[in-house]
Each structure stands twice: as C-alpha cells, then as structure tokens.
Amino acid sequence: MNQSRVSEFLLLGLSWQPQQQQPLFLLFLIMYLATVLGNLxxxxxxGTDPRLHTPMYFFLCNLSFVDVCFSSTTVPKVLVNHIFRSQAISFSGCLTQMYFVFMFADMDTFLLAVMAYDRFVAICHPLHYTTKITHQLCALLVTGSWVIANLNVLLHTLLMARLSFCADNVIPHFFCDVTPLLKLSCSDTYLNEMMILTEGSLILFIPFSCILASYVHITCAVLRVPSPRGRWKAFSTCGSHLAVVLLFSATISAVYFNPSSSHSAEDTAATVMYTVVTPMLNPFIYSLRNRDLKRALWKMIHRKPFSL
Known part of the structure; x- marks a missing residue:
C-alpha cells in the first residue's frame, strides 16, 4: 500500500455559514437521540415480549440494531467536532469511518430485501410460512448479509487505501464519504470508480430487484383478498416499507453512481437522508402501523421497574 502524504483530513461539516451551524447542531442532536431511543x-x-419472537420481528430487531450503528458512525463525530471546534480526522480514522458507514448501509439494503421476502412468503404462501421461514434460514440470511457486506466494503476500503493524497485534505462533507475522497486523490481513481459503478451497483440493485419482485407478487395476492379492509391493511403496511426502500435506494443512487460529478449541496442533502433521516424514520414506520408491536411497547414502558 502506498504511503499517503496526507496524515489527516478536515471535515467541513454541513454548512460553511456560521449562523447555520448552531441550528444544524441542534437538529442533528435531536434526530440522533430520536434514532437511538426509537430503535432501542x-x-x-x-426482546421482552415472547409473542414477538417470530422471523418478521427478528429481522426488524436486526434492522433497528443496524440503524443505531449506522447513525452512530457519522452523527456523533459531527456533534463532537462542533463542540470542540475541531474538523480534523486522521487518515486511518477516515478509512475506518468510511468502512463502517458503507457496511451498515449495505446491511440496511440486505435486511430490507430479506424483510420483503419474509412478507412475500407470509402473504403469498401463508400455509407454508413456518416450513419455509425457519430459524435456521433466518440466521443464515442475516449471517450471510453480514459476510457479504463486510467483503464488499473491505474491497472498496482497500482500493481507497492504495491511493495517494498529496496536497488538498479538505473534505466538503460531514463524514469521510467515498466521492469527496476520490476527488482529493492525486492517484488514478479509474479502478475505484469502475468498482463503484459495477460491483457497488450490483450490491444495491440486486436486493432492490428482489424487493420489487416480492411486492409485485404481494400486490397481486392482496388484490385477490375479498375484504376491502384486509386489502387496505396489507397495502398500508407494505406501502410504508416500500416508501423507505425507495427513499433509501434513490438517495444512494443519486450520490454514488455518478462519481465524475462534483460534490454539491444536493449530494449532501441526499446523504443526510439515507444516513440520518431514514434510520430515524424506520422505528416509527414499523411500529405505528403494527398493533402487536405497539402493544409490546406500551406494556414495556408501563412495566414496573422491579418487574424487569
């Protein structure tokens, strides 16, 4: 690996305007606290309600854990930098942050696809659900997602680590994102860009295609339900999940699959959407429309401390 001449980078954050930094700090703090509290x-x-120990809630529990970790890789650094008036991050720290950001982003994508498959089997093949969605399959799907996500991000991190950074070390972003880093490199970044456009796009679009196919079959099955109330309930639940998928996939595609474009304010806004806003919205989307989960939350919140 080439020795980089730059030992640290400077993260400019969300805004260069001093009058906007304090409101943005408060906004990020509120969103981060909501993300952590909601997902926990x-x-x-x-975990405390035995009736929720089913595959659907197992995947939702994993998604909540990933969302907490996902948001924690970027937002605390933004808050600490604001408090201590520091913008510096070491070269190794920058690569480490990039690694975990994209590992958890991949996990979000995979888990959303797994949850769509779970709903497909539950709605389209309800009589075979318990034989198809076994505990062994659930563990295998989650473990396989972690392995693939780590291997994918390790590839991109190693490709980034081989680059040289000679002079400019200012990142116009609030975390170590791959696109601004490629702009700062004085090495040939062609291989990095090609891997983002090919291997990186497969990691995103294969799960998205599986989600889309699942929802096509789910829609066809729901339309055959005779009860209008039953159709509306299924569509409202699936619609919320699909909205999160579309928001997540669209913002990632807009930012990363055009590496030659300059990093703009629109890219920063799109990045905030998938790194901060989506992890915050997920617990609300999956709990507000779920009667069993709302009952479990209500029971847990009103449980006496000594009974825990």
Whole structure:
C-alpha cells in the first residue's frame, strides 16, 4: 500500500455559514437521540415480549440494531467536532469511518430485501410460512448479509487505501464519504470508480430487484383478498416499507453512481437522508402501523421497574 502524504483530513461539516451551524447542531442532536431511543425501544420490546419472537420481528430487531450503528458512525463525530471546534480526522480514522458507514448501509439494503421476502412468503404462501421461514434460514440470511457486506466494503476500503493524497485534505462533507475522497486523490481513481459503478451497483440493485419482485407478487395476492379492509391493511403496511426502500435506494443512487460529478449541496442533502433521516424514520414506520408491536411497547414502558 502506498504511503499517503496526507496524515489527516478536515471535515467541513454541513454548512460553511456560521449562523447555520448552531441550528444544524441542534437538529442533528435531536434526530440522533430520536434514532437511538426509537430503535432501542423496538429492540427491547421485541426482546421482552415472547409473542414477538417470530422471523418478521427478528429481522426488524436486526434492522433497528443496524440503524443505531449506522447513525452512530457519522452523527456523533459531527456533534463532537462542533463542540470542540475541531474538523480534523486522521487518515486511518477516515478509512475506518468510511468502512463502517458503507457496511451498515449495505446491511440496511440486505435486511430490507430479506424483510420483503419474509412478507412475500407470509402473504403469498401463508400455509407454508413456518416450513419455509425457519430459524435456521433466518440466521443464515442475516449471517450471510453480514459476510457479504463486510467483503464488499473491505474491497472498496482497500482500493481507497492504495491511493495517494498529496496536497488538498479538505473534505466538503460531514463524514469521510467515498466521492469527496476520490476527488482529493492525486492517484488514478479509474479502478475505484469502475468498482463503484459495477460491483457497488450490483450490491444495491440486486436486493432492490428482489424487493420489487416480492411486492409485485404481494400486490397481486392482496388484490385477490375479498375484504376491502384486509386489502387496505396489507397495502398500508407494505406501502410504508416500500416508501423507505425507495427513499433509501434513490438517495444512494443519486450520490454514488455518478462519481465524475462534483460534490454539491444536493449530494449532501441526499446523504443526510439515507444516513440520518431514514434510520430515524424506520422505528416509527414499523411500529405505528403494527398493533402487536405497539402493544409490546406500551406494556414495556408501563412495566414496573422491579418487574424487569
């Protein structure tokens, strides 16, 4: 690996305007606290209620854990930098942050696809659900997602580590994102860009295609339900999940699959959407429309401390 001449980078954050930094700090702090609290409540509710020990809630629990970790890789650094008036991050720290950001982003994508498959089997093949979605399959799907996500991100991190950074070390972003880093490199970044456009796009679009195919079959099955109330319930639940998928996939595609474009304010806004906003929204989307989960949350919140 080439020795980089740059030992640290400077993260400019979300805004260069001093009057905007304090409101943005408060906004990020509120969103981060909401993300952590909301997702931890989901995990605790599922863990303490035996009736929720099913494959659907197992995947939701994993998604909540990933969302907490995902948001924690970027937002705390933004908050600490603001408090201590520091913008520096070491070269190794930058690569480490990039690694975990994209590992958890991949895990979000894979888990959303797995959850779509789970709903497909539950709605389209309800009589065979318990024989198809076994505990062994659930563990295999989650473990396989972690392995593939780590291998994918390791590839991109090693490709980034071989690059040289000679002079400019200012990253116009709030975390070590791959696109601004490629702009700062004085090495040939052609291989990095090609891997993002090919292997990286497969990691995103294969799960998205599986989600889309699952929802096509789910829609066809729901339309055959005779009860209008039953159709509306299924569509409202699936619609929320599909909205998260579309928001997540669209923002990632807009940012990363055009590496030659300059990093703009629109790219930063799109990045905030998938790194901060989506992890915050997930627990609300999956709990507000779920009667069993709401019951478990209510029971857990009103449980006496000594009974825990």
């Amino acid at each position: 409540l989901i995990i605790l509710a599922i």
